Amino acid sequence: MLRIAKRQSISxxxxxxxxxxxxxxxxxxxxxxxLAMGLNPFKxxxxxxxxxxxxxxxxxxxxxxxxxxxxxxxxxMIAFKMKFWNIxxxxxxxxxxxxxxFVALNMPELPKPVLLTLMGVAGLLVGGLWAFxxxxxxxxxxxxxxxxxxxxxxxAIKFVIYLQYGPWKDPGAMGFPxxxxxxxxxxxxxxxxxxIGWVILIALTVxxxxxxxxxxxxxxxxxxxxxxxxARYAGMNVNRxxxxxxFMSGAICGLVGMIQASGVAGTLTSGxxxxxxxxxxxxxxxxxxxxxxxxxxxxxxAVLVQGASYIQTAFQIxxxxxxxLQGIILFFALGSEFFVxxxxxxxxxxxxxxxxxxxxxx
Amino acid sequence: MNVxxxxxxxxxxxxxxxxxxxxxDLEAGEIHAILGENGAGKSSLMNVLAGVYQPEIGEIxxxxxxxxxxxxxxxxxxxxxxxxxxxxxxxxxxxxxNMIAGVSxxxxxxxxxxxxxxxxxxxxxxxxxxxxxxxxxxxVAEKQRVEILKVLYRGAKVLILDExxxxxxxxxxxxxxxxxxxxxxDGHAMIIITHKLxxxxxxxxxxxxxxxxVKIKTLINENLSxxxxxxxxxxxxxxxxxxxxxxxxRNTLLNVENLRILNSDGRPVLGGxxxxxxxxxxxxxxxxAGSGQKELCExxxxxxxxxxxxxxFNNSDITGRSPREILELGISMSFVPEDRLGMGLVAGMDLxxxxxxxxxxxxxxxxxxxxxxxxxxxLLVDKLNIxxxxxxxxxxxxxxxxxxxxxxxxEIEMQPELIITAYPARGLDVGSAHKVYDLLNExxxxxxxxxxIGEDLDVLLEISDRIMVLCEGKITGIVKADEVSKExxxxxxxxxxxxxxxxxx
Numbered sequence: 001m002l003r004i005a006k007r008q009s010i011s012x013x014x015x016x017x018x019x020x021x022x023x024x025x026x027x028x029x030x031x032x033x034x035l036a037m038g039l040n041p042f043k044x045x046x047x048x049x050x051x052x053x054x055x056x057x058x059x060x061x062x063x064x065x066x067x068x069x070x071x072x073x074x075x076x077m078i079a080f081k082m083k084f085w086n087i088x089x090x091x092x093x094x095x096x097x098x099x100x101x102f103v104a105l106n107m108p109e110l111p112k113p114v115l116l117t118l119m120g121v122a123g124l125l126v127g128g129l130w131a132f133x134x135x136x137x138x139x140x141x142x143x144x145x146x147x148x149x150x151x152x153x154x155x156a157i158k159f160v161i162y163l164q165y166g167p168w169k170d171p172g173a174m175g176f177p178x179x180x181x182x183x184x185x186x187x188x189x190x191x192x193x194x195x196i197g198w199v200i201l202i203a204l205t206v207x208x209x210x211x212x213x214x215x216x217x218x219x220x221x222x223x224x225x226x227x228x229x230x231a232r233y234a235g236m237n238v239n240r241x242x243x244x245x246x247f248m249s250g251a252i253c254g255l256v257g258m259i260q261a262s263g264v265a266g267t268l269t270s271g272x273x274x275x276x277x278x279x280x281x282x283x284x285x286x287x288x289x290x291x292x293x294x295x296x297x298x299x300x301x302a303v304l305v306q307g308a309s310y311i312q313t314a315f316q317i318x319x320x321x322x323x324x325l326q327g328i329i330l331f332f333a334l335g336s337e338f339f340v341x342x343x344x345x346x347x348x349x350x351x352x353x354x355x356x357x358x359x360x361x362x
Numbered sequence: 363m364n365v366x367x368x369x370x371x372x373x374x375x376x377x378x379x380x381x382x383x384x385x386x387d388l389e390a391g392e393i394h395a396i397l398g399e400n401g402a403g404k405s406s407l408m409n410v411l412a413g414v415y416q417p418e419i420g421e422i423x424x425x426x427x428x429x430x431x432x433x434x435x436x437x438x439x440x441x442x443x444x445x446x447x448x449x450x451x452x453x454x455x456x457x458x459x460n461m462i463a464g465v466s467x468x469x470x471x472x473x474x475x476x477x478x479x480x481x482x483x484x485x486x487x488x489x490x491x492x493x494x495x496x497x498x499x500x501x502v503a504e505k506q507r508v509e510i511l512k513v514l515y516r517g518a519k520v521l522i523l524d525e526x527x528x529x530x531x532x533x534x535x536x537x538x539x540x541x542x543x544x545x546x547x548d549g550h551a552m553i554i555i556t557h558k559l560x561x562x563x564x565x566x567x568x569x570x571x572x573x574x575x576v577k578i579k580t581l582i583n584e585n586l587s588x589x590x591x592x593x594x595x596x597x598x599x600x601x602x603x604x605x606x607x608x609x610x611x612r613n614t615l616l617n618v619e620n621l622r623i624l625n626s627d628g629r630p631v632l633g634g635x636x637x638x639x640x641x642x643x644x645x646x647x648x649x650x651a652g653s654g655q656k657e658l659c660e661x662x663x664x665x666x667x668x669x670x671x672x673x674x675f676n677n678s679d680i681t682g683r684s685p686r687e688i689l690e691l692g693i694s695m696s697f698v699p700e701d702r703l704g705m706g707l708v709a710g711m712d713l714x715x716x717x718x719x720x721x722x723x724x725x726x727x728x729x730x731x732x733x734x735x736x737x738x739x740x741l742l743v744d745k746l747n748i749x750x751x752x753x754x755x756x757x758x759x760x761x762x763x764x765x766x767x768x769x770x771x772x773e774i775e776m777q778p779e780l781i782i783t784a785y786p787a788r789g790l791d792v793g794s795a796h797k798v799y800d801l802l803n804e805x806x807x808x809x810x811x812x813x814x815i816g817e818d819l820d821v822l823l824e825i826s827d828r829i830m831v832l833c834e835g836k837i838t839g840i841v842k843a844d845e846v847s848k849e850x851x852x853x854x855x856x857x858x859x860x861x862x863x864x865x866x867x
Contacts, residue, residue, distance in 0.1 A: 003416070215728045219718065226708045232665060233697070233705045234719045235686035345416065 003345045015340045022336030026329045033324065037317065044311055051310025052303045060194050062299075062306045064264060067197040068093070068256045070298030072280035074208055075252030077291065078245050079131070080284055081212065082225045084138070086131060086246065088149030089253045090277025091156035094270075096127030096254025097261040098160055101179065101268035104186035104261075105168065112185040119186060119258050127254015128247040130156065135246035139239045153277070160270045168268075179268045188263045195263035201295060204252065209291040221245055253277065286333060304329060363425070365390050365520055365551045366411065366442075371420035373406050380406035381417070382575045388520065393542060393552045395562045397595055398572035399791035401761060404555045407572070408522050411553075412444040413437035443513025444522040449505050451497045457508050458493040461515050483514055487544045502650060503534040510541065521545065521552045527561055528817065529651045532852035539565050557595075558818075559588035573597055596792050604799050604824040606843070609642030611809040615780055616662070621671035623657045623835075631657045633835045634671065641779065642809040644802065646816055646826030646843065648851050654835040655815045656700060659782050662813075663697035664688050675780065696773035700784035700815070706769045709758040713739040713750065716757055717772055742771040746797070763794030770801060781805060784815040799825055819848045833857040 031041035052062045072089045079086035099122035107115060134148035163179065170180040188195050212218035220241045224231045231238050256276075261268050283301055287293035308322040368386040372379065381403045388394050396404045409415045411422070413431040422429050424440055431437050437444070451460050458476060480493040489507045497505060506526065513521060523542075527535045542552055542565060556562055562569055563586055571578040571594045578594055616639040623632040632654045639645045649655055660666040662673055664685040673681045675693050688695065703709040707716050718735040725731040739753040746767045750760055757765055770786060783802070787795035802812055802825070816822040822829055826843045831854035838854040853859075 214730065216722055216730050217728075219715075219722055219730050222711070222715075223708055223719065226710050227704055229701070229705045230708050230719070233663070233685060233699065235684065235689050235723075237686065 004342050005345055006342055007340075010340060018339050019333075019336045022332045022339075023329070026332035029332075030325055030328050033328070037321065039315060039317070044315065047311050047314050048303070048307030051314065052306045056193065058306070058310070062302045063194050063198060065302035065306055066295070066298045067195075067201050068260055068276050069280050069283050069301055070295045071197070071201055071204065071256045071259070072253050072277055073283035073287065073294050073298060074204055074291065075249045075256070076280055076284045077287070077289060077294065078208070078212070078221070078252075079249040081221050081289060082242060082245060084135070084242060084246060085146045086134075086149050086249055087146055087281065088131060088134065088152045088250070088277070089256075089280050090273045090275070091149070091153035092127040092130045092250040092253035093257040093260070093273040093277050094153075094156040094160055095130040096123035096251075096257030097268055097272050098156075098163070098257070099123050099126035099254065100258035100261050101168075101182075104182045105180060108183040108185065110185065115185045116188060116262070119262060120255060123254040123258030124251040125254070127257060128249075128251035130254070131246045131250025132243065135243050139242055157270055160268065160272075163268070164270055181267045182262065186262055187266060188259065195259070197259045197263055200255070200259065205291060205295055212291055217241065217244070282330070282334075286337075363390060364388065364423070365425060367423040367426075368407070368411070369421045369423070371407065371410055371417045371422075373403075373410060373415055373417045379575050381410070383419070384572070384575075384577045386570060386577065386580075388551050388553060390551055391546055391549050392567040393546055393554060393565055395554045395556060395566035395569045396572060397557065397559075397562055397569055397591060399557065399595055401574070401791070402572040402595075403575040404572055405524060408444065408524065408553065408555060411437065411442055412522060438513070438516050438518065441517055441519040442522065443516065443518030443520065445506070445509045445513065445524065445526065447524045447526075447528060449509055451505060451508060453498040454496065456494050456496050457491055457500075457511075460497060460508060461493075461512050480511065480515065484511055487514070487541055487548070489541060502529045502652070503531075503537065506530070506538070507541070514545075519550055521550060522555070523552065524555045525557075526554065527556065527558060531650055531855045532819070532848055533856060534650075535561065559591050562591065563588065571595055592792065604796070604821060605803055606644070606825055606827065607803060607807055609806060609809060611642030612640050614638050615641050615676060615811040616813075617672075617674040617677075618662070619672040619674075621658070621661060621673065622669040623654075623661055623666055624669050625657075630669075631835050632661070635832075635835075635837045636671075637830055637837065637840060639780070639811045639813060641811045642806055643827045644806055644812045644814050644825055646814050646822040646829040647832060648816060648819060648822055648829055648855060649832035650855055651817070653832040653855075655784065655832060657835075658832070659697060659699065659784050659813075659815060662782055663695070663699075694776065694778045695780045696776055696778035696782070698770055698773050698781065698783040698786055700788070702765055702769050703758065707757050707765065710756050712756055713743070713748075713753040713768060716768060717742065720772060720776060738775070742768065742775065746771050762789040763791060763797075766790060766794070766798065770798060774801060774805060778810065780811045780813070782813045782815075785817060786814070787821065788817070795821075819851050823848065823851070831855055 027045070034041040034044050051058055053059050072093060075092070076086055076089050100119040103119045103122045104115065107118070110118070130152060131149070134143070134145050134152060137143040137148060138145045165177045168179045170178050172180065188197070190196065191199060212221065220231065220236050223234065223236065224238055224241055228238055257272065260272055265272055279301065283294065283297050287297045304326055308326050311317065312319055312322045364387045366388040368384060371381050371384045373381040384403070384407055386407065396407070398404045406415060410417050411431065413434045413436050416432070422431060429440065431440065452463065458473070458480060461480060462476065477493045480491070483489070484491045489511055491504065491507055491511060497508065500508065506529070510521065526538060530538060545552065554566065563583060566583050568580055568582055569586070569591070570580045571591070573595060618638065619636050620634045621632055621636070622630060622634045625631045635658070647655055647658070657666055661668055664680065664683050664687070668682050671681070672679065675695065678691060678693070680688050680691065680693065683691070699705040708719065714732060714735045717739045718730060718732065721735065721738070722730045736753065742748060743750060743753060748764050748767050750764060757768055760768070766786065773781065781802070786798050786802070790798065802814065806812055814822070814826060823843050823846070828840055829843050829846070829851065830840045831838050831851060833855055834857065838857055838859060841850070
């Protein structure tokens with residue numbers, strides 16, 4: 001029989017060892033799987049890396065995946081720091097994209113800088129609002145934010161589908177249910193060949209690092225996350241901080257929506273977020289709730305996704321096989337977090353059983 | 363014959379050794395007290411017996427036979443029952459339902475037969491419990507009796523009681539001891555964990571003293587004095603008296619009029635209480651746990667919704683104001699709450715961040731000033747001899763005494779005119795506790811007022827100028843500390859009034 005015990009503390013070296021051996025075990029297990037499929041695992045791993053960085057085009061693909069994942073993870077983290085489980089990034093991204101598209105489709109004649117600014121502001125506001133609503137209910141009526149934010153995702157998706165099939169349907173698409181493409185003025189510019197989302201990512205990472213670690217608001221957020229009672233005792237206005245932070249959290253996700261619509265899709269679709277809001281939760285979690293790790297973990301995730309899709313075509317393996325590879329890595333990465341926090345002890349059971357019988361009274 | 367024998371028990375938590383090669387034995391029909399300061403390893407040793415912890419080294423013998431106890435379930439099967447300090451009862455169920463929870467048996471149960479069995483058991487040992495009463499209608503002492511009944515019903519012959527008197531009035535304690543004596547004469551063996559010396563001497567046959575995880579010695583309870591025991595416990599001769607210096611300041615600092623507070627069910631937890639507190643005074647507050655002490659403190663500190671009444675500080679009305687508003691009114695009041703890690707401090711944060719908690723607003727602008735807080739934390743560590751690896755250690759990892767020093771130190775450094783402190787010495791060893799009393803007396807001598815919520819009546823009688831006794835949310839008396847005895851306080855705590863009329867000092 002095994003007994004699970006929480007670790008009191010763990011050294012940095014040991015936790016690093018556990019995490020690295022987790023990843024290595026994943027690679028070993030994957031190798032067996034690939035061998036069984038008749039593939040050389042080393043070649044496949046090499047191809048995964050080459051698929052991400054092998055050419056400028058592939059590199060751009062990888063970065064374009066990393067940007068929304070990391071940005072959304074930043075937004076999510078602000079809420080998570082307060083133990084407010086915002087599972088609604090998916091919906092906040094989509095609503096932000098919707099607001100930006102509204103501006104792009106209705107004011108195409110505006111000069112580019114003005115139009116883009118307006119789109120950004122619209123994305124921030126509506127994304128923020130989408131997170132603000134569950135926050136109000138949480139603060140006023142103590143509703144469960146996990147369920148609330150999750151359900152808001154479905155409302156957002158259905159709403160965009162409605163727009164796509166109804167009022168915003170492109171009359172020029174010959175009956176095909178799609179929203180018109182943005183004009184050129186609504187497409188964010190590129191810098192060094194990649195859309196400037198990466199500049200925004202760097203700027204916001206620095207900004208939020210400072211916000212959470214150096215400012216009064218950041219301090220209040222971390223105290224509230226540890227103990228609301230202590231926060232109230234210290235005279236903090238807990239509700240105000242929760243509402244403000246949640247608005248920021250949603251606003252960042254809304255901005256992600258604007259960047260995706262403008263920089264990648266060039267229009268609004270109901271599949272725009274594509275599960276990124278959920279993947280970003282894992283990115284935030286694996287970053288240990290530390291802002292500075294977010295872009296790194298975001299990049300690793302992008303590599304995993306991009307690499308897997310590359311080997312599908314390069315080795316002619318089915319998509320499901322590539323997804324198994326992703327799954328194995330994730331399983332081990334999250335599993336090693338368990339061993340960082342807990343240890344297992346074995347209990348000598350066999351000997352005890354008879355003794356218990358023998359020793360029972362009367 | 364030894365019912366239980368522990369040999370060479372060693373239990374480690376990471377780098378901390380809680381029990382270091384401890385030997386212990388328990389005879390049939392004896393009451394054996396384990397005495398020691400906090401962190402001496404009493405509870406971990408008992409948790410080894412109860413199957414909660416597995417020792418790294420050592421052997422357990424039950425009636426001469428070697429056993430291992432892998433879980434609490436095995437422990438109760440072997441006839442060892444632990445009564446924890448915090449009761450493990452389902453509040454909204456009846457006594458009967460609580461008794462049978464977790465007992466394996468038939469699918470259907472015969473309520474009547476069970477009821478009868480429970481009544482028989484409780485009559486036999488004078489436990490006086492109605493099997494059909496709901497737990498939440500019982501008093502603390504009655505709940506404790508249910509816990510005892512529960513382990514007896516499951517066939518326990520060895521009872522382990524973890525600090526059983528901490529929540530009882532002196533009269534209830536006598537009552538409990540009566541029950542324990544009956545159990546003893548019936549052949550049950552009992553282990554009592556405690557740090558109250560008088561009680562140890564009153565009830566136990568043998569006493570095992572532990573210090574820092576090591577067993578010091580086992581004494582037979584004959585002609586022992588509390589002082590001897592303390593010296594064994596602490597390892598050096600200690601001064602046991604607490605001073606109560608006289609001051610001549612008599613300006614009213616805090617004035618509470620007809621304060622009423624309801625709990626979430628709308629039942630009154632404070633039923634219209636009035637009192638005042640002046641500078642240079644320590645007002646002790648006595649009462650069994652849950653008599654409204656917490657609500658009283660939190661309402662003054664601005665953390666509780668007030669139904670009715672008025673709280674004035676230096677004649678400015680602070681009724682219903684939030685902690686922030688009280689601060690902004692320029693009122694210098696400190697509250698040292700009972701729940702140190704859950705309210706007074708942030709458990710996962712280091713000393714610097716915790717010092718920052720009350721001062722982070724002082725600096726203008728967006729940013730916090732960690733440099734000032736760092737200097738402040740260094741100062742506290744120096745001044746109060748806080749034992750910590752460095753000021754960047756999470757306070758959760760410090761010992762109870764050092765945690766309290768951080769909290770009390772931070773609050774006193776703010777130079778408050780009024781300190782409200784709830785159980786400031788709870789869980790502290792004798793040395794740290796006296797350090798806390800000294801700090802409070804220092805404040806008193808500077809003509810600051812102190813409200814001291816306490817549980818140890820001896821301490822309250824020594825340190826307070828006046829003692830206010832609460833019972834079920836009402837004041838049953840405000841008395842001068844040097845005019846009453848412990849028994850008088852016990853009567854007031856149980857809701858009775860004193861003869862002789864000096865209850866309105």
